[in-house]
Amino acid sequence: MAITFELYTGDSSGVPSPSQKPNTAYLKANNWDDYGFKTLFALVVFDSSGVRHDVGSIKIGCKEHKAGWISKLIDSRFKSLDEHFFSLGQDEEYYSNIQSLDPELRKNLLSSLRDIVSDENIYSIAIEEDVFKTSLLREVSLTSVSGQFKRILQGGSIRTEFHFKYEIPQGKRVAGLALEFHVDPESNPPSNVHVLIGRNGVGKTHLLNNMVKALVADDESAKKVGFFSIPLDDDGIPYSLESTEQLFSGVVSVAFSAFDPFEPYPEKKDKSQGVRYSYIGLKRSTNRGGERGTPMSRDMLTNEFVKSIVSSISKGNFERWLEAIKSLESDSLFRDLALSREFVEYTGDELEAFAKRTFNRMSSGHAIVLLTITKLVEKVEEKTLVLLDEPEAHLHPPLLSAFVRALSDLLSHRNGVAIVATHSPVILQEVPRECVYKMSRSGLKAKPERPLIETFGENVGVLTREIFGLEVSNSGYHKLIEKELEKSKSYKRILREFDGQLGSEAKGILRSLILAMKNEINE
Template identity: 30%
Template sequence: MFHVTLWLEDGRKLDLEDVKILQLGMGTSGRAEPPQAFEQLPEDFCSLGQATSYYEALQAAGSTVATDYLRRMRDISASPAIDERFSPEPGYATSLFRFPAAHQAYVLGRELFSGTEPDLAEGQLSFSYQPHVNNDIVSFNFGAHDPLPTRLIAVIGYNGVGKTRLLANLAMVAAADDHELSTPEFEQYGAFDGDRPKLGAVIAVSYSAFDDFPVPGQGAFEASEAALEQARDRTGQTSARRYTYIGLRRIGVVNSTAATELKSLSDIVQDFHVARELASTKLREGQLRLILEPIFDEPSFAMVGEMPEVDSKRDSWDDAFTRLSAGHKIVLNIVVQLCARLERRTLVLIDEPEMHLHPPLVAALLKSIGAGLKLFDSFGIVATHSPVVVQEIPGRNVLVLRRHGRWLRVEAPEIETFGENVSLLTTEIFNLDNSDRDFQGVLRALAATHSLERIEALFGGRISSQGRAIIRSEKRGLEQLGDADA
């Protein structure tokens, strides 16, 4: 694996990230040894970028730069002749294409630089996942129903039903290579039912202090590989695997065992700066501006003052961060991280985005995430307890998890969720019935011992219309009971 940085004539730095180089005759366990310096790779070498962003960045740099670079690197996606010559090599499949993201990079490289037609419909992705034993198969169907926001699927259910575990295990399976999926120790994470989805990357987002998302490089993955990759990227991304964890845990590998601790706010700010610089070196400033618009337009952001331009100096952003709440910092970090890390056809798994956030900011965050998913033809699954989140997602994209003993069931909501009243969603989707509401018991007890006027006075004359109706109903019932007793 090699890391590539291009310096363009105008002085800009272009970070292409990872490329793999294959040498004729190297077999399945050998290592390519290209010259330390070269104008063009020798004829017994070829290369392949390991992420779709590799080819997107080259396209953004211009056709002259891209064509010349790919010719010198003997890129197999840009040259069918080179591709055909090296495809019989054992290392072609085991090295160049070890991780699923490399397949998507190859497909995009061919589309952009060899003129082949796209092999997948934009905006559409369907796959089925079988969690570990005693569970329903979960089908995820993202449809192209623009302008409806169908790139997001919501997973809801009671605490303890297994929403976070479903997302965490799905992340492991989606980021694994074919060999890892076939090993017995990997069975605990479940498996795809049928063909595995064609994904460019996997991103897990969780800002819970109690999340226990497993991360590639730990457990079923080799710690030695994780140590190598995480040393290169301290923000949590395992480069070859195209897996990124965005959250509160600081992830590292100590003595070949997984070790984690929680990040401080200064760590989150540093994550933001690293991601903003990465977005810049991928020539993504334009996309970042578009993705940031919904959250910068949100009223609570407006109250803290004008935000710096995307390409402003770090000092300007540091000054802005001093005015932001912890929730604002988290939202800004999520959005910028996604813009920097998204590849074409990324699967983003988001655990309870409403945590730490006021409802309007939750809605703005979802809008920003949706904009990013659309820009990069990607898809997201969000586990949530929030009717505000569900209100932003069509009912066909909402999965209700219910546990019957040890068996996990998946059901569809009985009503359309998109744009529905939050109170109705709370009742119908999240199953909050009258018996669960403590305020009703308090009001009924007051109605038994106080007059309506006295109860009104307790609330300063501002009792809700629903509260007043409950009191009157209770008093009528008590009167009828008294009449019956008489």
């Protein structure tokens, strides 16, 4: 049903009671002056049941409007602003209140008020006008218009800055460790995926499991595995005023390694009992149907997927799931499965049957990434921390890159953050240097360092040398080249020994080693 708008100049007590004016919206003009422009209104809406909704502050502009009251250009009673007008809510609360309304009412309001966030054509008109630049954008950034506000109208969360620290205190048998994580919601590239990278055995998996325990364990053991805190800035002031308990609403750990020695921590679903915890992986997280910590069968994993996709649909998360799948389809092999196209054709029992058939015909790698992203869409909510252990174990590089992008997009939408433990430089290509810790170990002491080079979009070979250094040069093809150098110092002769089958990087290394040897002789 169409809604009627009325300009209102009296005080709020004069607004008619809900029983008198259902399907009516009131725009109360404000005397606020933006360098000669007076465009500010308070929007109050009564829905079809007569329930009052105080939506918030809105500014309305008009093409070629030079100065003065915009209300003088608007009819005192109207169904929709004409094509010369445009409007913009003034904060996140306005769009959150709009989003909470009945879908039909929400659509009607945005359309009738010619909201620029919901209509790019109207935005392209407004952006050229002085009143838009001077007044409507005085307290609002274009970044908020295209990012935060749009995301709220699409059902996403308000994104906030994360700044937290994980510390392990120094002990007799344990070396101290401190890792700091910062997420800027508007950074580009995104900073919501952080990476711990290093060779096998440095303790990355152990670290992730301790993080889970530090957040969700309710016994004394939690204090022994480290703690999360709010770091201080250069002036000794906390980056956030919220308590440590408010840092995260939930934790999701993802681990699909068959060799992971750690037993999943029992899931915590009751939000009133503190941080909620969920597990996604190969092992049973409960004693239902078998002992907790034992591997699940393929049939059990299939059922997990079917239940999760049905849950996402029932909770209204199907569009979010489709967006994640489309991100994964940047990998050609995953795109050939046509999931984003085929799943929309089924509902109810047919959907469950199709989901089961689809999952069962997939390779193990594709099945695991599909189950993981589906469960993440189901489980990740506002301020969730996702901990992933070696996702590269089942994924080829293009799909791994696509998965990291899909994860980052999902976390942006839900205002979350992920920490990934890996030894794959492919993942480093997807995150900036400031989101990476190189992990090394000497005896009991773990040493976290930032890479010396920028990692986002860098060559995999360069990243491999940066992270693993001498370990690379003492293994693989490096060792074969050095063996030949012991027999001959001739570049052409060694090339013939390999039948010309040396790549450009191997040739470069061979030339460098020959030059280094000549320099040593000359010295």
